[in-house]
Amino acid sequence: MTISIEDVKRTAKLARLEFSDDELKNMTKEMGTILGYVEKLNELDLNDVPETAHVLQLSNVFREDEVKPGLSNEEALANAPRVKKGHFSVPKVIGE
Amino acid sequence: MKYEAVIGLEVHVQLKTQSKIFSASSAEFGGDANSKVDPVVIGMPGVLPVLNKKVVEYAVKMGMATNCTIARHSIFARKHYFYPDLPKGYQISQFEEPICEHGFIEVNADDGEARKINIERIHLEEDAGKSVHAEEYVAKNETLIDLNRAGVPLIEIVTEPDFRSPQEVYQYLTKIRQIVRYLEICDGNMDEGSMRCDANVSIRPVGQPELGTKTELKNMNSIRGVERALEYEIQRQISAVADGESIEQQTLLWNANKNITVAMRSKEYAHDYRYFPDPDLVPVLVSDEWRNSIAESLPELPEARKNRFMAEFKLPEYDATVITEEKELADYFEKAALTSKDPKITSNWIMGDVSRILNDGKITISEFSVPPKGLAELINLVADGTISQKIGKQVLDEILATGASAQKIVEDKGLVQISDVSAIESLVDGVLATHPDEFARFKNGEMKLMGFLVGQIMRASKGKVNPKIANEILRKKIE
Numbered sequence: 001m002t003i004s005i006e007d008v009k010r011t012a013k014l015a016r017l018e019f020s021d022d023e024l025k026n027m028t029k030e031m032g033t034i035l036g037y038v039e040k041l042n043e044l045d046l047n048d049v050p051e052t053a054h055v056l057q058l059s060n061v062f063r064e065d066e067v068k069p070g071l072s073n074e075e076a077l078a079n080a081p082r083v084k085k086g087h088f089s090v091p092k093v094i095g096e
Numbered sequence: 097m098k099y100e101a102v103i104g105l106e107v108h109v110q111l112k113t114q115s116k117i118f119s120a121s122s123a124e125f126g127g128d129a130n131s132k133v134d135p136v137v138i139g140m141p142g143v144l145p146v147l148n149k150k151v152v153e154y155a156v157k158m159g160m161a162t163n164c165t166i167a168r169h170s171i172f173a174r175k176h177y178f179y180p181d182l183p184k185g186y187q188i189s190q191f192e193e194p195i196c197e198h199g200f201i202e203v204n205a206d207d208g209e210a211r212k213i214n215i216e217r218i219h220l221e222e223d224a225g226k227s228v229h230a231e232e233y234v235a236k237n238e239t240l241i242d243l244n245r246a247g248v249p250l251i252e253i254v255t256e257p258d259f260r261s262p263q264e265v266y267q268y269l270t271k272i273r274q275i276v277r278y279l280e281i282c283d284g285n286m287d288e289g290s291m292r293c294d295a296n297v298s299i300r301p302v303g304q305p306e307l308g309t310k311t312e313l314k315n316m317n318s319i320r321g322v323e324r325a326l327e328y329e330i331q332r333q334i335s336a337v338a339d340g341e342s343i344e345q346q347t348l349l350w351n352a353n354k355n356i357t358v359a360m361r362s363k364e365y366a367h368d369y370r371y372f373p374d375p376d377l378v379p380v381l382v383s384d385e386w387r388n389s390i391a392e393s394l395p396e397l398p399e400a401r402k403n404r405f406m407a408e409f410k411l412p413e414y415d416a417t418v419i420t421e422e423k424e425l426a427d428y429f430e431k432a433a434l435t436s437k438d439p440k441i442t443s444n445w446i447m448g449d450v451s452r453i454l455n456d457g458k459i460t461i462s463e464f465s466v467p468p469k470g471l472a473e474l475i476n477l478v479a480d481g482t483i484s485q486k487i488g489k490q491v492l493d494e495i496l497a498t499g500a501s502a503q504k505i506v507e508d509k510g511l512v513q514i515s516d517v518s519a520i521e522s523l524v525d526g527v528l529a530t531h532p533d534e535f536a537r538f539k540n541g542e543m544k545l546m547g548f549l550v551g552q553i554m555r556a557s558k559g560k561v562n563p564k565i566a567n568e569i570l571r572k573k574i575e
Contacts, residue, residue, distance in 0.1 A: 014368055016178060053171045053192075053373035059381045062149035063120065065113045070121035070134030076243070077130060085233055086129040087240035090180040093227065 003032045099299045099337070101330045102307055103259035107272055109251050109282045110223065110290040111154045116247035117222050118145030118188065118377075123249065125288065129242040137247040139183030144376055147172075151220060151249040152195065152380055154281040156390050158251055159196030159218050161275045161397055166387055170195045172220070172377040175369045180241050181225035189252075191371040194219035195380065203267040205260065213268050214256040223248040257296065257307070262326035269293060269319045274398050278423045287317050295326055298343070299333045308333075308343060313357060315349040325350035329357050401426055409439035418447055424461045431468035436475045445475055449492055466495050474502035482506065484513050486559045515562045517569070520553075523561060524569050527552045539574050546570060 008028045012019055019027060073086050082089040116123050119136035136143045159166050173191035199215035225243035234240055253272065259265050273284035273291060284291050293316060298308035313329055316322040328350075333343055348357035396404070398420050405416040405426075420426045429446055433439040450471070454464060474495065478488040483506055494505045506512060514520055527549060528535045538545040546567070553566045 014176070014370065054375070054378055056378060058378045061146060061378050062152075063115075063146045065115050065148050065150035066120060067115045067122045068120035070119070070132065070137070073128060073130050076133045076138055082238075084238070084240055086131075087228060087242055088130070088180070089238050089240055091239070092229075092237050093180055093239045 003028060003035060007031075097338075098302045099334050100260055100302045101262075101326070102257045102298050102300060102310075103262075103265055103326060104257035104296045105253075105255045105259070105265065105268070106294045106296075107253045107269070108223075108292040108294075109158070109253065109272075109276055109284075111151055111249040111251065112280070112282050112290075113148055113150050113154070113249055115148060117148050117151050117220070117249035118247060119143075121247070123247075125245075125290070127244060129240075130244060132244040133246070137183075138243055139185075145188060145374075147377060147380070148249060152382070153390055154249075154279070155195045155218060155220050155251050156382060156387065157279050157281060157394060158253070158276065159199060160391060160394060161279060162196075162199040162201055162215055162218070162253070162272075164196035164199030164215060164218060166382055167193060167195055167197065168382055169193060170380045170382070172374040173371045174374045175221075175371055177369060179224070179227075180239060181227050181243070181246065183225070183243065183246065187222060187224065188374055188377070189221035189371075190219035192373075193379075195382075201268055201271055203264045203271070205264060211258070211260075211264060213258045213264070216254045216256050218251050218253050221250050221252060222246070223250050257298075262323040262330070265295065265326060266319055266323040269322060271398075273319070274421065278395055278398055280395075280423075286319060286321075289317070293319075293322050295322060297326055297329050297333070299330060299337065309345050311343065311345065311357075312347045313350055314347060314360070315351075317352065321350060321352050324352075324355060325357060328355060332357065395423070398423075398426075405429075409433055409443075411439060411443055415440070415443040415447065419443055422461070428461050428464075428468050432472045432475070434472075435469050436472035437479045438475065441479055442472065442475055445471065449489055453492075453496070465499070466492070470495060470501060477502055477506060481515060481562065482512055484559060484562060486554070486563075487513065490559070512560070513562050514557060514560050515565060517565060520561055520565050521569055523553055523557055524566060524573070527556055528573070535573075538570075 005024055005028045008019075008024055008031060012024075012027075077083045077086070077088065080088045111117075113123050115121065116134075116137060119134050121134040121137055122132040124132065136145055156166050158164075170190065171193045172188055174186040175189045175191070176186045178185055194217045196218035197216070199218070200212045201215065202210045202212055205211040223245050225241055225246040228234055228240040228242060231240075255268075259268070273286075276282040276284045276291070282290055286292065295313045295316075296310045297313060298310035300306065300308045311329060311333070313322075313325050316325050329348065336343060347360045349360050350356075351358055402413075402416045402420045405411045405419060406413060411419065419429045425446070429443060432446070433442045436442045450461075450464065450466075454461060471492075474488060474491055477483045477491070478485055483491065487506075491502050491505050494500070494509075495502060498505070500508075514523075531549070531552060534545050534548060538549060549570055550563060550566055553561055553570075554563065
């Protein structure tokens with residue numbers, strides 16, 4: 001499987017990442033190698049193997065519906081670059 | 097050209113659990129900003145979500161109540177998008193293998209026929225936080241974020257594009273709200289956002305199988321609002337097409353004050369959510385045993401209850417529909433009807449005087465201070481003729497004011513209806529003697545004076561006369 005520089009640009013854009021042209025070239029090569037490695041699985045006959053979302057043989061890990069104390073407002077906001085009236089303050093997100 | 101609308105809905109229902117879907121902080125509505133949060137909710141690195149068991153049970157209940165197939169095996173997925181009220185950069189949702197699929201709800205179509213609205217899926221997901229734009233303390237260049245709502249459990253109920261009119265949508269949403277309230281999994285208040293609805297709508301010439309380009313409507317905060325927004329948008333699309341314009345696929349916000357839809361600023365990126373199974377959450381398996389125990393815990397649902405009230409209490413369909421609209425009202429009726437002598441009179445009282453008192457006081461039936469047995473006692477006094485209907489209303493007011501029983505009020509105040517013919521006759525004679533002119537005209541055939549004279553008789557007896565007997569006596573006077 002090959003990956004094009006356009007695929008990498010699009011993936012970067014979706015992840016809000018910016019790369020220089022050199023980085024993009026490198027990234028294209030490296031991601032191609034990784035995908036090629038995973039592609040080796042296609043050499044196996046997996047027709048009888050069901051698709052799985054998980055490798056662990058675990059299911060139904062639940063908690064009961066009980067409230068436990070979480071973080072205080074101060075703790076929750078401790079890492080925020082900007083804070084106002086107990087809220088996180090971020091650049092305006094909606095246009096008129 | 098005649099057009100028809102094609103509408104599909106996505107309804108988000110906030111589940112009324114104590115704690116959040118994947119962590120233990122409080123899921124309660126409101127409170128100080130960012131006070132109901134924990135490291136999972138605010139998306140700190142390295143935290144692990146653990147699923148709230150009750151959320152699964154609530155979703156399964158909803159699936160059962162809407163004729164869905166309950167998945168034996170269900171998984172969670174990450175849905176990626178960037179928005180400041182979504183701290184992790186992805187929402188935990190379900191994509192492949194949702195918890196419920198292939199259900200339906202019936203509505204009455206415009207032609208009176210029953211129409212099946214197919215439910216494609218019901219899936220579990222977490223709510224996002226709240227962005228605050230409008231308050232006066234928010235500066236022009238900022239948005240404030242409150243994450244109390246982040247992680248509140250939601251189910252999203254997705255229909256096929258099966259609606260053909262806003263009126264069908266109205267009925268469907270009313271039924272969904274009624275069901276979630278009966279199941280007690282959500283309070284169903286659209287104005288508070290505990291139930292939210294987005295609608296996809298397109299138009300096409302009648303008879304054309306292909307779908308037209310759809311728009312998505314958001315920001316409706318009542319069921320009526322959804323209906324109005326759809327009516328507006330369908331007309332807008334029809335006019336646009338008639339003018340030779342094409343419909344642009346876009347998201348529109350309903351403005352309830354101006355009664356128009358307004359285009360949302362178009363997003364910079366096309367939707368590409370890059371769903372993949374969430375490695376932090378293991379599959380949910382619903383065994384037969386678990387499913388059966390949830391099924392056993394289901395309450396009687398509105399439709400079934402309505403039919404039972406019609407069969408068991410011989411209520412007309414209209415009464416049964418009104419009485420079962422809310423579970424609490426239906427519970428109240430049923431308790432009252434079981435001790436009263438006449439279920440139909442009981443439903444008359446509940447739909448009439450009791451509803452009026454609730455509306456006037458802006459209270460719900462659970463806040464109504466007269467217990468069902470108390471109302472039944474009053475109804476029985478009216479039904480067996482001890483007091484008149486009119487006195488009954490007074491007694492109800494008196495019960496509300498004093499908390500005394502109907503029987504005691506009637507005895508203490510001497511309100512027992514006068515049904516003794518000779519006693520009523522002398523009252524009638526007294527009234528006729530003081531109103532000779534009216535009596536003369538009445539005798540000459542002015543029948544409308546009957547009402548006046550009966551009114552005077554009621555007045556003279558302070559409402560205690562049995563009006564039926566007074567009517568008979570008056571009639572005899574002119575024979």
